[in-house]
Each structure stands twice: as structure tokens, then as C-alpha cells.
Amino acid sequence: MKRLMMIGFGAMAEEVLKLLPEGMVLGWVVATERSRDRIARQVGNQVQVITAVAACDGRPDLVLECAGQAGVRAHGAAVLQRGWDLMMISIGALADRQLADQLYAAAAIGKARLHALPGAIAGIDGLAAAREGGLHQVTYTCRKNPQSWRGSPAESMIDLATIKQPQVFFEGTARQAALTFPANANVAATIALASLGLDGIRVQLVVDPFTTTNQHQIEAYGRFGEMSIQLCGKPLDNNPKTSTLAALSVVRACRQSVSTLVI
Ligand SMILES: NC(=O)C1=CN([C@@H]2O[C@H](COP(=O)(O)OP(=O)(O)OC[C@H]3O[C@@H](n4cnc5c(N)ncnc54)[C@H](OP(=O)(O)O)[C@@H]3O)[C@@H](O)[C@H]2O)C=CC1
Ligand SMILES: O=C([O-])CC(=O)C(=O)O
Numbered sequence: 200m201k202r203l204m205m206i207g208f209g210a211m212a213e214e215v216l217k218l219l220p221e222g223m224v225l226g227w228v229v230a231t232e233r234s235r236d237r238i239a240r241q242v243g244n245q246v247q248v249i250t251a252v253a254a255c256d257g258r259p260d261l262v263l264e265c266a267g268q269a270g271v272r273a274h275g276a277a278v279l280q281r282g283w284d285l286m287m288i289s290i291g292a293l294a295d296r297q298l299a300d301q302l303y304a305a306a307a308i309g310k311a312r313l314h315a316l317p318g319a320i321a322g323i324d325g326l327a328a329a330r331e332g333g334l335h336q337v338t339y340t341c342r343k344n345p346q347s348w349r350g351s352p353a354e355s356m357i358d359l360a361t362i363k364q365p366q367v368f369f370e371g372t373a374r375q376a377a378l379t380f381p382a383n384a385n386v387a388a389t390i391a392l393a394s395l396g397l398d399g400i401r402v403q404l405v406v407d408p409f410t411t412t413n414q415h416q417i418e419a420y421g422r423f424g425e426m427s428i429q430l431c432g433k434p435l436d437n438n439p440k441t442s443t444l445a446a447l448s449v450v451r452a453c454r455q456s457v458s459t460l461v462i
Contacts, residue, residue, distance in 0.1 A: 204227040227246065253277065268289050
């Protein structure tokens with residue numbers, strides 16, 4: 200039986216736990232101090248709930264981060280230094296150059312690897328393959344309803360309460376998007392890292408009062424040809440900022456770790 204460590208235990212982690220594949224159990228949760236007791240009650244006494252990786256009483260087979268950029272900053276290096284691979288969902292954390300350098304240095308010390316999960320978008324496999332032949336241009340547009348932008352800096356850029364028509368409220372690089380919208384622009388960072396880099400793709404963020412889904416659109420051109428991907432993802436019930444597919448991408452990582460055929 201493989202034992203999983205989860206860093207963070209919010210809406211996404213709860214969804215992942217419901218769908219954990221056979222052959223894997225939750226062994227550890229790395230939580231914030233404020234949520235520790237609540238999570239301990241939720242997951243039961245077979246699971247060790249800790250606030251620092253150093254307190255872990257064993258060796259996890261898989262470490263998954265579902266904690267946001269703050270969780271990556273707090274615990275990422277400690278995981279990698281121990282020689283444990285880290286599966287990351289908060290890819291936007293890598294837009295912070297200092298943090299990225301710290302993680303790569305820790306990975307070098309531990310001879311561990313960082314895995315960027317595709318999250319809420321599809322097509323990362325094709326995009327990363329296309330990069331090998333040379334890409335000319337990649338653009339990404341993210342469109343969500345006003346509710347999904349609440350609690351983000353969008354609130355100070357646009358009046359979410361009165362919006363009547365779709366409106367672009369941010370245009371810039373993936374790095375700028377990920378640093379400004381840490382809970383909403385991980386997909387931008389993932390697409391960038393799989394293609395032309397964090398400063399090499401154009402990102403548009405749109406608020407759309409008519410959409411009920413989190414929409415992600417990639418346009419890519421290169422020696423391979425052209426790619427256009429549109430994904431309309433249903434948000435999680437417990438967090439409208441997060442698409443259900445992002446949680447399912449974490450479940451897929453768990454399945455890949457227990458399956459003979461990795462797909
Ligand atoms: N790649 C992708 O496609 C996507 C990535 N994401 C990323 O996934 C993250 C999780 O999403 P979701 O579950 O919906 O978010 P939630 O806000 O529901 O949950 C985040 C959890 O992480 C915990 N946390 C925060 N800081 C730390 C820390 N330092 N140590 C341990 N735990 C911590 C929070 O604890 P507390 O409640 O105590 O603060 C909370 O339990 C998002 O923040 C985002 O970065 C989201 C959507 C798509
Ligand atoms: O879940 C989504 O739709 C995407 C998201 O929040 C992100 O890119 O961080």
C-alpha cells in the first residue's frame with residue numbers, strides 16, 4: 200500500500216481524498232497551525248496531521264501539494280531536500296524567481312524532482328512536445344464568472360458587482376499573472392513553463408457574467424502546426440476559483456503512482 204502526504208487540505212484535497220485510487224492511503228497532512236485540529240478531526244487518527252515536514256514519522260511514497268503558493272514556500276524545499284519528489288499543483292509559485300531557485304537548489308541537494316501537474320487545463324503533453332520542435336507564439340485566455348474572481352486582486356481592477364458584459368481586466372505575461380493572481384493563474388504558469396517560458400507567452404484574464412464554467416483557451420503556433428484548445432471546466436462546489444479538473448489531475452497523479460500502465 201502506497202502512503203500519500205498532502206500539503207494543504209482545502210477544497211481540492213477533499214475532492215482528491217474522495218477519489219483516491221485503490222492501493223493508496225493518506226498517511227500525512229501538512230496543515231497550517233490554524234487548521235490543524237479541524238483537519239485532524241476530519242481525516243481520523245490513522246493520519247498524522249503536522250505543521251512541518253520535519254515532524255513526519257515515516258517516508259511517504261508520494262507528496263502532493265494542494266496548498267497554494269504559501270504552502271509551496273513553507274514546505275516545498277523541505278520535501279525536496281529529503282529526496283522526496285514533489286507533485287505541485289500551485290505552479291504559479293515558480294514565477295517567484297527566488298522561490299524557484301530555492302526549490303531547484305533543494306531538489307539538487309536531495310536528488311529529487313519537481314513534477315508540475317497539468318491541473319485545470321488539457322493539452323500540456325502536446326504543448327510540451329511541440330516545444331521540442333520550436334514554438335513561435337502561445338497565448339492563453341482565462342475566463343471566469345464574477346464569483347470566481349472574488350477575493351482576488353480583480354476586485355480592485357473592476358467592479359465585479361455591476362459587470363454586464365465580458366471584460367478583459369488583465370493582460371500581461373504568465374509571470375505577472377501568476378504573481379498577481381496566485382489562486383487563479385496557475386494554469387497560465389503551467390502553459391508558459393510547458394512552452395515559451397514565464398515571460399514568453401501572453402495572458403488575458405476575463406470576467407464574464409454569462410459563463411458558469413472556468414474557461415481556459417490556448418492558442419499555439421510552431422513548427423508542429425497549430426493548436427487550439429478550449430476547456431470549459433466546472434468549478435468545485437467548495438471553491439469556485441478552482442476547477443474540478445484540477446483536483447482530478449491530482450487524482451490522476453495518484454493513479455499513475457500505483458498503476459502498471461502509466462497514462
Ligand atoms: N494548477 C491548477 O490548475 C490549479 C491550481 N490551484 C492551486 O491549488 C491550490 C489549492 O486549491 P483549493 O484546495 O481549491 O484551495 P483552498 O483555499 O480551498 O485550500 C488551500 C488549503 O491549503 C492550506 N494552506 C495554505 N497555506 C498553507 C501552508 N503554509 N501549509 C499547509 N497548508 C496550507 C489552507 O489552509 P488554511 O485554510 O488554514 O489557510 C487550505 O487548507 C490553490 O491555492 C491554487 O494555488 C487551484 C486551481 C487550479
Ligand atoms: O481551476 C482553475 O480554473 C484554474 C485556476 O484557478 C488557476 O489557474 O489557478
